[in-house]
Amino acid sequence: MYEGKLTDVAGLRVGSAQNExxxxxxxxxxxEGGAVSGVSVRGAAPGTRETDVSRDANLVExxxxxxxxxxSAYGLDAAGGVxxxxxxxxxxxxxxxxxxxxxxxxxxxxxxxxxxHVRPDAPMGYAACEAAGSExxxxxxxxxxxxxxxxxxxxxxxxxxxxxxxxxDLGDGVRIAALVAVNAMGDVVDEQGVIxxxxxxxxGAFLNTWRALCSGMQQQSVAGGNTTIGVVxxxxxxxxxxxxxxxxxxxxxYALAIRPVHTLVDGDTIFALSTGDAACDMITLxxxxxxxxxxxxxxxxxxxxxxx
Numbered sequence: 001m002y003e004g005k006l007t008d009v010a011g012l013r014v015g016s017a018q019n020e021x022x023x024x025x026x027x028x029x030x031x032e033g034g035a036v037s038g039v040s041v042r043g044a045a046p047g048t049r050e051t052d053v054s055r056d057a058n059l060v061e062x063x064x065x066x067x068x069x070x071x072s073a074y075g076l077d078a079a080g081g082v083x084x085x086x087x088x089x090x091x092x093x094x095x096x097x098x099x100x101x102x103x104x105x106x107x108x109x110x111x112x113x114x115x116x117h118v119r120p121d122a123p124m125g126y127a128a129c130e131a132a133g134s135e136x137x138x139x140x141x142x143x144x145x146x147x148x149x150x151x152x153x154x155x156x157x158x159x160x161x162x163x164x165x166x167x168x169d170l171g172d173g174v175r176i177a178a179l180v181a182v183n184a185m186g187d188v189v190d191e192q193g194v195i196x197x198x199x200x201x202x203x204g205a206f207l208n209t210w211r212a213l214c215s216g217m218q219q220q221s222v223a224g225g226n227t228t229i230g231v232v233x234x235x236x237x238x239x240x241x242x243x244x245x246x247x248x249x250x251x252x253x254y255a256l257a258i259r260p261v262h263t264l265v266d267g268d269t270i271f272a273l274s275t276g277d278a279a280c281d282m283i284t285l286x287x288x289x290x291x292x293x294x295x296x297x298x299x300x301x302x303x304x305x306x307x308x
Contacts, residue, residue, distance in 0.1 A: 001302055002295035004167025006179040007134040009233045011035065011275035014179065015132030016142025016163070017124045023114025026069035026078045027142030027163060028128040029179065029231050029273070030086075034062030036274040037104060038243025042251050042261075043227060043268035047073045049105040056240050060102055064091050065129075066271050067105030068143035068163075068181050068229050071119030075107040081125030106229040106269040108183040110146030112155060112222065136165050136179065139303030143181035143229070149258075149301060150198030151185045151221040152209040159197040161188075161228075164300025168292050173235070174280045176288045178250065178296040180230035184268075185221045186210070186260045188301045191294075197301040210259040219265075227267035228254060230296065232289045235276030242282060247272035249286035253293025 007014055011032050018025025039051045049067070053060050065082050069075035083101045086092055092099035111119075128142065140147070144163030151158045161184065167177035182188065187198025187209045199207040213219060232250040247270045254261045254268055262268050270293070 002166040005165040006177045008167040013132040015128040017127040018145040022118035023146035024070035025142045025145035026120040029066040037063045038247045038272040040247035041269045043266035044264045046267035047107040063102040065103045069120045070110040072109045074119040078120040078125030079103045081122035085129035108227045113146040147183035152199045152219040154220040157200045160304035162300040162304030164296040166295035174278045176234040178232045178293040180296040182300040184258045185226040186258045233273040236280040237277045238274035243272040250289040250293045252290035256294040257297040
């Protein structure tokens with residue numbers, strides 16, 4: 001397991017809530033005082049919320065929270081609970097006497113794993129906020145509760161995905177960290193390319209999805225039934241355009257750890273957050289974003305239960 005967690009970046013708290021029997025849940029990243037954000041969507045089947053806030057030309061410059069949720073599009077309902085929590089704590093964009101919390105979010109599809117009629121909702125989102133702190137449970141928790149990977153042969157050959165986190169110290173007071181809910185069609189591999197979790201043959205051996213597809217195999221995963229979503233955060237000072245670049249670079253971490261990735265049946269999305277004023281070269285920061293995201297993905301599947 002790689003060391004560190006998203007909350008090593010100052011100003012962030014993380015909380016999760018889940019229904020273990022129904023195999024679904026959500027995870028919330030709270031940015032105390034707000035954060036500059038960027039977002040990058042690479043997969044072809046995304047489910048997202050408030051992503052336009054991160055565009056340079058738009059009015060609101062900081063967001064208050066990011067929601068990572070199961071439940072497919074239904075899971076976006078959990079953001080209502082996050083908003084109510086933030087409103088109760090007087091956090092949000094001030095418009096006269098009213099504060100409107102800005103909650104970005106993305107979802108994974110886990111409806112085929114547990115009870116498809118139970119999805120993260122506003123009470124679960126509120127509960128995740130109440131649980132927020134510095135510690136982060138990895139594996140089958142929160143947004144990773146019903147996550148699976150390696151679905152090229154269908155759900156029967158899949159293994160558990162999960163929620164993973166990691167951080168890195170870049171020196172001179174600069175930190176970068178990632179939190180990822182891994183629910184990919186592809187396999188998850190380590191730094192040497194060894195499969196950690198993925199599609200399994202009836203014998204229990206790994207299929208090696210990448211090689212099988214390159215040999216002409218037709219994948220059997222449900223369209224839109226996947227997606228890896230995450231947050232990469234730093235205390236380095238970034239503009240919104242730089243935060244977007246950081247999110248784009250973090251997708252390289254997806255590509256290093258998931259094979260294949262960004263497919264037509266995945267909705268891969270990454271949010272990038274800047275919480276501080278530290279100075280750091282963008283090339284260094286973007287390179288580290290890819291590496292810390294890769295580490296978080298590996299942690300997610302290693303922490304999860306080995307098989308369905």
